[in-house]
Amino acid sequence: MTLHEFYHAYIDCLNRQDWDELGRYVSDDVKHNGRSFGLSGYRSMLVKDFEDIPDLHFVIDRLACDPPLIAARLMFHCSPKDGFLGLKINGRRISFAENVFYEVKCGKIANVFSAIDKAAIESQIA
Numbered sequence: 001m002t003l004h005e006f007y008h009a010y011i012d013c014l015n016r017q018d019w020d021e022l023g024r025y026v027s028d029d030v031k032h033n034g035r036s037f038g039l040s041g042y043r044s045m046l047v048k049d050f051e052d053i054p055d056l057h058f059v060i061d062r063l064a065c066d067p068p069l070i071a072a073r074l075m076f077h078c079s080p081k082d083g084f085l086g087l088k089i090n091g092r093r094i095s096f097a098e099n100v101f102y103e104v105k106c107g108k109i110a111n112v113f114s115a116i117d118k119a120a121i122e123s124q125i126a
Contacts, residue, residue, distance in 0.1 A: 003070055003104065007060075011058050013025060014058050017047075017050055019047065022046075027110045029110070030042050052081055055079055056078050060073075069101065071102075074099075076096055079093045087122065089125065094125070096117050099117075100114045
């Protein structure tokens, strides 16, 4: 499986909320933005994201793969129930991008570096 195929399968796993399959794509000792999360912490973060944003759906806008790295721009069009990134959204529909870099080791995501375009959200709710 190419990194391109691997990443599409990973995003499909997230969108299906198939948490039992997450370990096929994510390392047991995964780090997120430099913090050791482990698979269980990473899974908990994602579960909470879907609880806070019931219509959350990951859409790949740009994807570049250069083994062992994956770079992606993900687009979101969703309605967080309450707050998001410290902003009061309260169910309003917002659109934003997330730029993410992944490092794959031994066939699984080992490091994730993520930045969300908070300014885009702020301009929509102003």
